[in-house]
Amino acid sequence: MYSIDDGMNYQPGAIFTGLAANTYLVKIKDANDCESLAEAILIGGEPEIAVSCNATAIADGDDTPDPSDCTNFGCAQLTGGMVEFTYTITNDGSCDLTLNGSPLVLVSGLHAGDFTVTEQPLATVTANGGMTTFKIEFDPSAPGDRYATVIIANDDSDENPFTFEIQGTGTDVVAQCPPNMTICVDLLPFTLSEGTPTGGVLSGMHVTGDQFDPPSPVIQSFFDVFYTVTDPVTLCEKHLLVPDHG
Numbered sequence: 001m002y003s004i005d006d007g008m009n010y011q012p013g014a015i016f017t018g019l020a021a022n023t024y025l026v027k028i029k030d031a032n033d034c035e036s037l038a039e040a041i042l043i044g045g046e047p048e049i050a051v052s053c054n055a056t057a058i059a060d061g062d063d064t065p066d067p068s069d070c071t072n073f074g075c076a077q078l079t080g081g082m083v084e085f086t087y088t089i090t091n092d093g094s095c096d097l098t099l100n101g102s103p104l105v106l107v108s109g110l111h112a113g114d115f116t117v118t119e120q121p122l123a124t125v126t127a128n129g130g131m132t133t134f135k136i137e138f139d140p141s142a143p144g145d146r147y148a149t150v151i152i153a154n155d156d157s158d159e160n161p162f163t164f165e166i167q168g169t170g171t172d173v174v175a176q177c178p179p180n181m182t183i184c185v186d187l188l189p190f191t192l193s194e195g196t197p198t199g200g201v202l203s204g205m206h207v208t209g210d211q212f213d214p215p216s217p218v219i220q221s222f223f224d225v226f227y228t229v230t231d232p233v234t235l236c237e238k239h240l241l242v243p244d245h246g
Contacts, residue, residue: 001029006038047127048093049156051164053085060159065167073138073168083168084118084137089152091125099123101153101161105134111146114139115166140170173197173229189213200229 001010006025025038051058053070065072070085091097099105104123107115116139121132140146145167152162190212204225206214212225 003027003029004041045094047091047095047097047125047154047156049097049125049152049154049159049162050090050092051087051152051162052090053087058087058164060162060164062164065165071164071166073166075169075171076138076140078140078143078170078172081171082137082139084135086119086133086135089121089125089132089134091127091130093156094127096127097125097130098155099125099152100155101151104152105136106151106153107136107148107166108151109148109165111141112148114141114146114168114170115148136166138166138168140168143170143172145169197229200227202227 001012002014003010004024004026006027010029024041026041027038028036049060051060054068056069058069058071062069062071067074070087073083073085075081076083089097089099099121100123103117104120105117107117116137117134118137119133119135121134125132136150138146146169148166150164150166154160154162156162191210193210202210202225205223206212207225212223214223
């Protein structure tokens with residue numbers, strides 16, 4: 001006879017079905033009603049993968065990239081405009097989670113070459129809230145929207161592989177600031193020159209349109225002026241600082 005509740009109840013067979021995750025005290029009783037000592041057997045649950053970024057959960061199968069959860073990388077310059085995000089994998093289950101892909105986090109899809117996993121996670125994520133992180137960098141090779149899919153193979157029974165779509169926008173707008181200058185008080189209000197390409201927007205303290213006009217009396221100081229250019233194709237903005245106007 002066999003018991004899994006420390007001898008309170010026995011059954012003739014040694015097979016127990018439908019057991020939940022728990023610790024069971026197993027005893028065996030022979031034909032003479034002699035009982036064995038109780039042996040604790042732990043039946044674990046399952047691992048449960050969760051992925052997040054910026055303290056925002058990313059759903060398995062998410063196909064709507066959004067800046068709030070770092071699945072939309074936004075705009076990046078074609079030259080030197082890399083954008084990188086750090087993602088967190090959490091195991092909310094009661095058993096260790098194993099990441100078993102090669103590589104552990106894979107980027108696939110149409111523009112996979114524009115997205116690089118710069119830091120891989122740990123292969124084992126401990127149960128009950130264990131965490132590990134990985135990083136993805138977006139470095140566009142062409143202007144416009146760029147798409148890829150993140151694939152995380154694992155042993156979660158209902159979220160394997162865990163996937164989500166990512167997107168970024170490459171822009172090749174090249175802009176230069178107006179030159180630095182010293183403005184004498186008797187020249188105020190002063191008309192600021194545009195940077196290149198033309199059509200950008202000047203902004204900053206005491207700047208209205210292209211006019212720089214601090215209130216009197218003017219104390220010698222330095223003012224930051226910004227020149228913003230928008231790529232007409234991607235609508236990405238490039239912000240440039242024009243320092244030391246004063």
